[in-house]
Amino acid sequence: MLGSNKPNRGAKAREDRRRNRAEREEQRLLAEQEDAKVLKVTEFVSANDLSSLMDVSVNEVISVCMSLGMFVSINQRLDAEAITVIADEFGYDVQFVSAEEEVEAGIDDGQNDAQEDLESRAPIVTIMGHVDHGKTSLLDYIRRTRVAAGEAGGITQHIGAYSVTTEDGRMITFLDTPGHEAFTAMRARGAKVTDVVIIVIAADDSVMPQTREAINHAQVAGVPIVFAFSKVDKPGANAEKIREELAQMNLLVEDWGGKYQAQEISSKSGMGIDDLLEKVLLEAELLDLKANPNRRANGTVIEASLDKGRGYVSTILVQNGTLKVGDIVLVGAHYGRIRAMTDDVGQRIKEAGPSTPVQILGLPGAPQAGDKFNVMETEREAREIANKREQLVREQTMRTRKHITLEEIGRRKAIGSFKELNVIVKGDVDGSVEALSDSLLQLSTEEVQVNIIHKAVGQISESDILLASASDAIIVGFQVRPSASARRLAEQEQIEIRLYSIIYDAINEVKDAMEGMLAPTVEEVIVGNIEVREVFKISKIGTVAGCYVTEGLIKRNNKIRVIRDFIVVHTGEISALKRFKDDVNEVRSGYECGLSVKNFNDIMVGDTIESFELKEVKRTL
Numbered sequence: 218m219l220g221s222n223k224p225n226r227g228a229k230a231r232e233d234r235r236r237n238r239a240e241r242e243e244q245r246l247l248a249e250q251e252d253a254k255v256l257k258v259t260e261f262v263s264a265n266d267l268s269s270l271m272d273v274s275v276n277e278v279i280s281v282c283m284s285l286g287m288f289v290s291i292n293q294r295l296d297a298e299a300i301t302v303i304a305d306e307f308g309y310d311v312q313f314v315s316a317e318e319e320v321e322a323g324i325d326d327g328q329n330d331a332q333e334d335l336e337s338r339a340p341i342v343t344i345m346g347h348v349d350h351g352k353t354s355l356l357d358y359i360r361r362t363r364v365a366a367g368e369a370g371g372i373t374q375h376i377g378a379y380s381v382t383t384e385d386g387r388m389i390t391f392l393d394t395p396g397h398e399a400f401t402a403m404r405a406r407g408a409k410v411t412d413v414v415i416i417v418i419a420a421d422d423s424v425m426p427q428t429r430e431a432i433n434h435a436q437v438a439g440v441p442i443v444f445a446f447s448k449v450d451k452p453g454a455n456a457e458k459i460r461e462e463l464a465q466m467n468l469l470v471e472d473w474g475g476k477y478q479a480q481e482i483s484s485k486s487g488m489g490i491d492d493l494l495e496k497v498l499l500e501a502e503l504l505d506l507k508a509n510p511n512r513r514a515n516g517t518v519i520e521a522s523l524d525k526g527r528g529y530v531s532t533i534l535v536q537n538g539t540l541k542v543g544d545i546v547l548v549g550a551h552y553g554r555i556r557a558m559t560d561d562v563g564q565r566i567k568e569a570g571p572s573t574p575v576q577i578l579g580l581p582g583a584p585q586a587g588d589k590f591n592v593m594e595t596e597r598e599a600r601e602i603a604n605k606r607e608q609l610v611r612e613q614t615m616r617t618r619k620h621i622t623l624e625e626i627g628r629r630k631a632i633g634s635f636k637e638l639n640v641i642v643k644g645d646v647d648g649s650v651e652a653l654s655d656s657l658l659q660l661s662t663e664e665v666q667v668n669i670i671h672k673a674v675g676q677i678s679e680s681d682i683l684l685a686s687a688s689d690a691i692i693v694g695f696q697v698r699p700s701a702s703a704r705r706l707a708e709q710e711q712i713e714i715r716l717y718s719i720i721y722d723a724i725n726e727v728k729d730a731m732e733g734m735l736a737p738t739v740e741e742v743i744v745g746n747i748e749v750r751e752v753f754k755i756s757k758i759g760t761v762a763g764c765y766v767t768e769g770l771i772k773r774n775n776k777i778r779v780i781r782d783f784i785v786v787h788t789g790e791i792s793a794l795k796r797f798k799d800d801v802n803e804v805r806s807g808y809e810c811g812l813s814v815k816n817f818n819d820i821m822v823g824d825t826i827e828s829f830e831l832k833e834v835k836r837t838l
């Protein structure tokens with residue numbers, strides 16, 4: 218039995234293995250196919266790009282778009298929703314990689330350099346603390362005593378950062394921008410520069426609000442702290458009291474059994490300062506700071522300015538690699554070849570290794586503090602990335618501005634991405650605000666929910682625009698107007714403000730938009746603003762307003778609206794428009810005029826008259 222079973226078992230095992238192999242192969246092929254169906258795109262591809270990514274003709278893409286109700290041209294960039302829907306039609310799943318990621322992937326910043334290529338580098342230190350606690354004095358003392366003066370004849374310039382050498386020949390680089398605001402501003406730009414923070418606390422004072430803030434900022438950034446208790450030479454100094462205050466904040470210093478190093482110092486006598494530097498180096502040692510000096514450099518901009526004689530001068534900190542005169546440096550969307558380089562004591566140098574601050578000439582613009590720089594191999598490469606970055610910035614600005622509009626509803630609905638309409642309602646009286654809000658709420662359907670995120674009586678203000686911008690809302694105004702600053706902000710933020718005088722119109726337009734049927738309509742275009750400066754009551758004629766055209770122009774046959782305190786008090790027509798004694802057809806901004814309004818004699822000084830025309834507006838959808 219055993220004997221007869223054996224070959225069978227062997228055959229079965231072989232068969233199982235074969236089947237397993239076949240299954241695995243099948244799965245692999247399936248996975249490969251699935252992989253092939255994933256389309257990696259940035260959010261900003263055009264219909265044309267998309268067609269070549271999917272290997273179909275652009276006409277096919279465009280006709281699919283049309284069948285989905287999107288009218289796109291070949292080079293029009295598509296948004297994420299549109300790309301997903303179109304790709305889906307062609308059987309692709311879309312995976313978005315951010316455009317930044319794609320651009321930055323073209324830059325090798327040495328993150329993946331081999332361990333054996335790395336060498337120790339000097340720590341980079343920022344000093345922070347409360348006002349007047351002695352940050353500048355400490356920096357000055359260190360600089361005076363520890364900067365190698367060299368042949369240039371001492372310290373000649375301030376470049377925002379400098380390197381010092383301790384007694385035993387080790388280096389520390391200080392950023393000469395004391396204060397946590399500068400530190401955090403740099404971080405906000407994505408720069409991680411500081412390795413160790415020294416927090417200065419005056420021993421004759423206390424832990425102050427800014428001390429706490431500085432500690433928080435350092436902690437949030439995950440940067441180790443060394444405390445310097447300054448001014449210990451002063452009569453009232455009591456470092457022990459500071460230690461206690463820190464302990465109360467759960468910050469135990471080493472002499473009290475905690476993990477924070479602290480050093481008493483005097484920037485007057487220099488007492489304790491070498492020890493402080495020693496402690497900073499100890500902290501740095503724990504961080505095992507390394508860089509590869511044998512690669513193209515990268516680092517961070519510390520300061521930049523425009524110098525009359527020399528052009529753009531930038532202080533940059535080399536964080537990795539070695540920077541050389543003649544290198545092509547790329548910063549943000551600027552790039553240029555380094556014409557000259559000086560160190561922190563003003564000496565001309567030809568190259569600078571990791572943790573070295575240098576001043577460079579040759580960039581064609583002023584980068585901002587905290588911008589990262591990279592040395593590129595060729596000018597072409599630098600130009601390509603600079604161009605892409607510039608384009609990205611432009612597109613992102615456009616993208617952030619793209620807010621919902623009534624026209625946009627139809628388009629978003631067509632691609633199935635429209636679920637909610639946020640509305641801010643402003644009106645002249647409580648009754649109309651409530652009535653309009655209620656009616657708009659009732660427009661909610663199963664597909665689209667209308668949310669009134671804010672409603673109030675009064676003019677449309679800047680804060681309404683900001684709210685709309687933050688929550689992608691449209692603003693519906695009933696018999697009210699935006700203030701001038703709100704109007705400007707709305708333009709900038711691309712917020713749609715819809716103004717109505719008839720509730721029924723407001724409701725109908727929103728309803729049509731939600732049904733994706735916003736027909737070509739007649740829209741009001743405001744062509745001028747006029748200020749009423751004087752009012753004359755003339756028997757038989759009625760009220761004549763002495764006006765000044767502040768913006769645009771007013772035409773005799775324009776319709777007008779009389780606005781008082783941002784509320785519409787009358788809409789109608791002009792019965793007479795005059796310059797001095799003459800009837801005129803139009804008056805432009807900067808000129809005075811006299812006018813009377815048909816069937817309305819209640820014009821008052823201070824009123825604004827808005828002149829508007831009715832224009833047929835072609836809806837794109």
Ligand SMILES: Nc1nc2c(ncn2[C@@H]2O[C@H](COP(=O)(O)OP(=O)(O)OP(=O)(O)O)[C@@H](O)[C@H]2O)c(=O)[nH]1
Pocket residue numbers: 346347348349350351352353354355447448449450451482483484485
């Ligand atoms: N006696 C003594 N005075 C000091 C010491 N350190 C700073 N001072 C004095 O304290 C005052 C403030 O010092 P700064 O170094 O300007 O303080 P800061 O923190 O840089 O101040 P801001 O830049 O305004 O935030 C100055 O009058 C210094 O001379 C010290 O160790 N001993």
